[in-house]
Amino acid sequence: MIVRIMGEGQLDVADSHFAQLNKLDDELLAEMEGGDEEGFRRTLGALLEAVRRLGAPLPDDALEPSELILPGPDASLDEVRQMLRDDGLIPG
Amino acid sequence: MSGVMKRMGMIFRAKANKALDRAEDPRETLDYSYQKQLELLQKVRRGVADVATSRKRLELQLNQLQGQSAKLEDQGRKALALGREDLAREALSRRASLQQQVSDLEVQHQTLQGEEEKLTLAAQRLQAKVDAFRTKKETIKATYTAAQAQTRIAESFSGISEEMSDVGLAIQRAEDKTAQLQARAGAIDELLASGALDDQSGLGSKDDIQAELDRLSGGTDVELELQRMKAELAGGPSAQQQAIEGGAQGNAQQPQTQHRFDKQ
Numbered sequence: 001m002i003v004r005i006m007g008e009g010q011l012d013v014a015d016s017h018f019a020q021l022n023k024l025d026d027e028l029l030a031e032m033e034g035g036d037e038e039g040f041r042r043t044l045g046a047l048l049e050a051v052r053r054l055g056a057p058l059p060d061d062a063l064e065p066s067e068l069i070l071p072g073p074d075a076s077l078d079e080v081r082q083m084l085r086d087d088g089l090i091p092g
Numbered sequence: 093m094s095g096v097m098k099r100m101g102m103i104f105r106a107k108a109n110k111a112l113d114r115a116e117d118p119r120e121t122l123d124y125s126y127q128k129q130l131e132l133l134q135k136v137r138r139g140v141a142d143v144a145t146s147r148k149r150l151e152l153q154l155n156q157l158q159g160q161s162a163k164l165e166d167q168g169r170k171a172l173a174l175g176r177e178d179l180a181r182e183a184l185s186r187r188a189s190l191q192q193q194v195s196d197l198e199v200q201h202q203t204l205q206g207e208e209e210k211l212t213l214a215a216q217r218l219q220a221k222v223d224a225f226r227t228k229k230e231t232i233k234a235t236y237t238a239a240q241a242q243t244r245i246a247e248s249f250s251g252i253s254e255e256m257s258d259v260g261l262a263i264q265r266a267e268d269k270t271a272q273l274q275a276r277a278g279a280i281d282e283l284l285a286s287g288a289l290d291d292q293s294g295l296g297s298k299d300d301i302q303a304e305l306d307r308l309s310g311g312t313d314v315e316l317e318l319q320r321m322k323a324e325l326a327g328g329p330s331a332q333q334q335a336i337e338g339g340a341q342g343n344a345q346q347p348q349t350q351h352r353f354d355k356q
Contacts, residue, residue, distance in 0.1 A: 068097040069100040070100065
């Protein structure tokens with residue numbers, strides 16, 4: 001699956017790794033919904049690290065739609081929450 | 093997968109598609125830009141043609157002036173031959189002023205020629221650039237079309253898979269419900285059979301009547317059997333009579349038991 005880390009680029013991550021990533025991802029969602037900023041930062045860091053470690057970076061000129069998208073490493077809990085709201089990202 | 097990754101991906105795709113649909117088609121923009129470049133090239137070419145026309149006009153003028161100058165020289169020679177030195181002087185002075193004009197025009201002609209060469213070169217360069225742009229434009233357009241198609245494919249794929257999971261869920265629900273109903277039916281049957289639950293349907297009471305009828309008919313059978321045996325005994329020995337009497341008793345009980353099992 002193609003995963004995009006916002007501001008960094010795309011990585012191709014083998015499907016077999018997703019059980020592992022999903023655990024972190026679910027944790028991240030729970031921390032975001034619970035408003036646990038510190039936990040959110042830690043889990044986001046761990047998740048990005050795992051994606052970078054397990055994935056192969058796609059060339060910059062590759063034209064592949066991302067199936068999964070992750071916020072960049074410096075994204076705050078509030079920013080991500082903003083993005084996940086229905087009218088985020090590209091307004092309108 | 094319902095975490096941040098998936099949700100962000102879904103929102104991104106939805107937004108990107110919306111943006112893609114609404115934004116001005118870059119292919120049109122590229123075509124427009126190419127059109128503009130062609131117009132510019134056309135203008136430069138027209139400029140080159142204009143300069144060339146001016147140059148040709150100058151050449152004609154130069155020819156004319158040189159013709160006149162030659163004529164004046166000829167006239168001067170003739171005047172001198174006829175002994176009209178004053179006339180010859182006049183012709184030569186006119187020729188001198190013409191020569192001045194000729195050399196002026198020759199300078200202009202040279203300038204124009206240089207200008208024309210520069211413009212021709214510029215037009216050639218521009219032509220090359222426009223050609224390169226056309227190639228690039230076609231590449232960009234093809235890439236854009238491919239990206240658009242890919243987005244659409246991804247979109248329809250995700251739509252299809254969502255629908256499929258919906259169908260799967262519906263089937264799952266139907267199966268669950270069936271299993272639940274079956275389990276419940278089984279439980280009710282058991283409860284009814286054990287007598288813990290009274291059967292409220294008409295079937296139950298009918299069964300009661302049937303049971304009564306069975307019992308009655310069973311009783312009749314016993315009576316009939318007894319009568320038959322008694323008739324047999326009336327003519328048989330006493331030892332045989334006892335054995336048959338025991339067997340008859342067993343026989344008489346058998347149908348009753350069987351009926352009870354049947355009911356259940």
